[in-house]
Amino acid sequence: MEGSHQGKPHKETLLFLSAQAGRAAACQGCPNQKLCAAGAAATDPVEAAELRERLRGVKHIVLVLSGKGGVGKSTFSAMLAHGLAADEAKQVALLDIDICGPSIPKMMGLEGEQVHQSGSGWSPVYVEENLGVMSVGFLLSSPDDAVIWRGPKKNGLIKQFLRDVDWGEVDYLIVDTPPGTSDEHLSIVQYLGASHIDGAVIITTPQEVSLQDVRKEINFCHKVKLPIIGVVENMSGFICPNCKKESQIFPPTTGGAEKMCQNLNVSLLGKVPLDPQIGKSCDKGQSFLSEVPDSPATSSYRSIIQRIQEYCDQHHCQEEKII
Ligand SMILES: Nc1ncnc2c1ncn2[C@@H]1O[C@H](COP(=O)(O)OP(=O)(O)OP(=O)(O)O)[C@@H](O)[C@H]1O
Ligand code: SF4
Numbered sequence: 001m002e003g004s005h006q007g008k009p010h011k012e013t014l015l016f017l018s019a020q021a022g023r024a025a026a027c028q029g030c031p032n033q034k035l036c037a038a039g040a041a042a043t044d045p046v047e048a049a050e051l052r053e054r055l056r057g058v059k060h061i062v063l064v065l066s067g068k069g070g071v072g073k074s075t076f077s078a079m080l081a082h083g084l085a086a087d088e089a090k091q092v093a094l095l096d097i098d099i100c101g102p103s104i105p106k107m108m109g110l111e112g113e114q115v116h117q118s119g120s121g122w123s124p125v126y127v128e129e130n131l132g133v134m135s136v137g138f139l140l141s142s143p144d145d146a147v148i149w150r151g152p153k154k155n156g157l158i159k160q161f162l163r164d165v166d167w168g169e170v171d172y173l174i175v176d177t178p179p180g181t182s183d184e185h186l187s188i189v190q191y192l193g194a195s196h197i198d199g200a201v202i203i204t205t206p207q208e209v210s211l212q213d214v215r216k217e218i219n220f221c222h223k224v225k226l227p228i229i230g231v232v233e234n235m236s237g238f239i240c241p242n243c244k245k246e247s248q249i250f251p252p253t254t255g256g257a258e259k260m261c262q263n264l265n266v267s268l269l270g271k272v273p274l275d276p277q278i279g280k281s282c283d284k285g286q287s288f289l290s291e292v293p294d295s296p297a298t299s300s301y302r303s304i305i306q307r308i309q310e311y312c313d314q315h316h317c318q319e320e321k322i323i
Pocket of ligand 1: 066068069070071072073074075076098101103177178179234235236272273274275276278279280282297
């Protein structure tokens with residue numbers, strides 16, 4: 001029914017964040033609790049167990065992180081989701097928790113879509129039958145709307161995404177995060193529990209300014225006991241479509257991601273070259289992997305995706321052995 005709210009929740013209802021949600025016993029009574037992001041993110045064990053129960057149908061959870069902004073993290077998350085969903089037998093979910101800069105709806109060709117309410121919660125927006133997406137972008141009336149929220153409100157929305165979205169049975173849940181280590185990262189790790197996340201993939205470019213921030217990201221993972229699946233060096237050289245010669249557009253001054261990974265004992269999952277077609281496909285909301293299947297960047301993405309899949313399978317086997 002056009003113009004009616006039937007079947008859709010009211011925006012205010014969707015954005016309503018319970019002020020009482022998630023206060024840990026340790027934070028109770030603290031006068032700073034409302035202003036403190038950690039206090040708002042803190043979850044009592046019963047609530048954490050409820051959130052995990054809600055996600056019990058999710059087999060693997062992968063977080064996509066980056067130290068710096070603009071290094072291609074959302075593009076990678078979108079490629080990973082498309083790549084995994086290429087196997088029709090697998091159900092894939094992509095959750096965008098970059099609350100202040102959600103680019104996933106555009107990259108997945110879902111701009112203007114809205115969240116629908118079903119009897120069992122919010123329904124993800126589906127790109128394909130086996131690929132569902134959830135983003136704050138679906139809750140905004142215009143893609144140009146600015147979301148200017150403090151930590152507690154962002155944490156509340158992340159909790160709603162985990163608690164109220166009906167993901168169903170999912171093989172892979174990919175979580176696209178904002179750059180850096182902020183409230184959103186702490187919240188998602190705290191709500192899901194680091195031991196329930198398969199691991200993190202960290203995206204960087206070869207430049208030292210980006211690598212420096214990756215080291216901080218790696219430290220964050222160690223501190224919160226989040227396993228690191230590996231690092232992806234994006235925009236790593238440019239392969240000319242005419243002569244196939246490789247040029248270094250951003251020459252690494254300190255050995256790039258490869259050297260950093262060796263020094264920090266972290267896996268380098270692969271390198272993705274610069275390809276102008278990537279931006280074009282993303283702007284059109286299409287999968288670069290199927291649009292340009294024979295490019296060197298597509299081969300790199302595919303081999304990295306395979307390594308992530310292998311890691312997740314192994315992680316699953318280890319967990320089963322422990323249980
Ligand atoms: N390998 C690549 N070759 C060419 N362009 C790329 C490549 N990877 C990403 N891009 C382009 O770089 C831009 C930034 O990418 P993206 O939005 O994915 O970065 P991000 O790290 O998620 O940024 P944010 O700071 O918004 O989280 C986009 O226009 C994207 O199309
Ligand atoms: S590498 Fe440079 S010179 Fe060679 S074809 Fe490509 S653009 Fe031209």
